[in-house]
């Protein structure tokens with residue numbers, strides 16, 4: 521990986537914006553990052569077929585708007601992201617962050 525984030529900012533309280541060292545800018549919706557969480561638990565969950573249910577249970581935590589509450593560098597190759605639902609075990613590599621999100625500035 522030869523590009524690095526040079527700037528991290530929150531935009532409109534709904535998404536994360538990363539400026540990269542090659543001047544590319546990408547926006548990430550909090551929900552997109554949460555749904556792409558690379559930790560083992562979330563990977564297993566995504567693999568499992570959705571359980572059929574007439575009355576899906578939505579917890580209070582899921583109803584609240586999701587936010588990023590903390591983001592910390594892990595070595596020089598990844599970020600650990602903590603979400604407002606308390607989930608903090610996902611380590612997002614720079615490679616994965618370059619594939620997620622939407623390009624705002626190429």
Ligand SMILES: [Zn+2]
Nearest residue numbers: 557559562610
């Ligand atoms: Zn996870």
